[in-house]
Amino acid sequence: MSQIDPTRERLIEVYRKKAKHYDITSRLYPAPGYPHRAQRLRAVQALGLRAGDSVIDIACGTGLNFPLIEKVIGPGGRIVGVDLTDAMLARAQGRIEANGWSNISLVQADAADFDFGARVDAILSTYALSQVPECAQVIAHGAAALSGRGRWVVLDVKVPDGTPGWLAQLGTAIVRPFASIDEWIMRRPWEAIRAAMQEELADLSWTELLFGTAFLAAGSRAGSAGSPS
Numbered sequence: 001m002s003q004i005d006p007t008r009e010r011l012i013e014v015y016r017k018k019a020k021h022y023d024i025t026s027r028l029y030p031a032p033g034y035p036h037r038a039q040r041l042r043a044v045q046a047l048g049l050r051a052g053d054s055v056i057d058i059a060c061g062t063g064l065n066f067p068l069i070e071k072v073i074g075p076g077g078r079i080v081g082v083d084l085t086d087a088m089l090a091r092a093q094g095r096i097e098a099n100g101w102s103n104i105s106l107v108q109a110d111a112a113d114f115d116f117g118a119r120v121d122a123i124l125s126t127y128a129l130s131q132v133p134e135c136a137q138v139i140a141h142g143a144a145a146l147s148g149r150g151r152w153v154v155l156d157v158k159v160p161d162g163t164p165g166w167l168a169q170l171g172t173a174i175v176r177p178f179a180s181i182d183e184w185i186m187r188r189p190w191e192a193i194r195a196a197m198q199e200e201l202a203d204l205s206w207t208e209l210l211f212g213t214a215f216l217a218a219g220s221r222a223g224s225a226g227s228p229s
């Protein structure tokens with residue numbers, strides 16, 4: 001990352017401050033008791049993983065998805081965790097060492113510039129991609145790197161359809177403290193994510209979760225033959 005734009009710098013600063021307590025504080029948003037773990041599980045299941053698979057976790061943060069992925073891919077598989085914020089990756093590294101995982105590597109990079117490589121079995125991004133203005137580009141780059149049966153899964157929060165603007169602002173104010181909430185609501189990034197996945201993947205499934213406060217989008221490059229049963 002030779003040149004970081006000011007928006008990215010602000011975002012990194014925010015996540016540097018959050019990193020230490022992220023695993024606990026993230027449970028409180030968008031509301032205490034929000035079922036993140038159940039949603040994460042659904043997202044990992046939607047990857048249709050097999051033992052030995054290679055998985056890229058885009059904007060992996062502190063690595064909260066790693067144990068769920070490791071359980072399926074086992075020691076013969078591989079995870080690459082990508083994130084912009086050094087302090088979040090440092091927490092992820094601590095989790096890797098505490099669990100003795102030797103098949104996870106971490107890359108500090110902007111998702112928009114990340115080189116996905118080739119023949120990737122699965123790509124996951126949870127509660128993060130809507131923060132990346134170039135989300136459509138990230139989806140396209142990832143899709144091009146997927147193996148024949150490879151799957152792309154995105155889980156993220158959204159504003160429920162039909163929510164009045166003032167209520168949307170209130171609800172998202174705590175979740176998106178680093179940037180203009182107005183901008184996030186106006187940009188409606190979940191729509192760009194949906195459109196890009198529809199464009200790039202053969203069999204997109206789109207599921208609204210918890211009254212439309214989140215979505216799970218999943219698809220494969222090859223179509224339903226590659227989908228999990």
Ligand SMILES: C[S@@+](CC[C@H](N)C(=O)[O-])C[C@H]1O[C@@H](n2cnc3c(N)ncnc32)[C@H](O)[C@@H]1O
Pocket residue numbers: 011012015026058059060061062063064065082083084085088109110111112125126127128131132
């Ligand atoms: C809300 S956290 C989610 C972390 C993790 N995916 C999870 O489910 O707990 C958002 C993460 O996205 C990362 N992030 C934001 N913009 C990014 C970008 N352009 N490229 C890579 N990571 C980014 C932040 O550093 C942060 O770790």
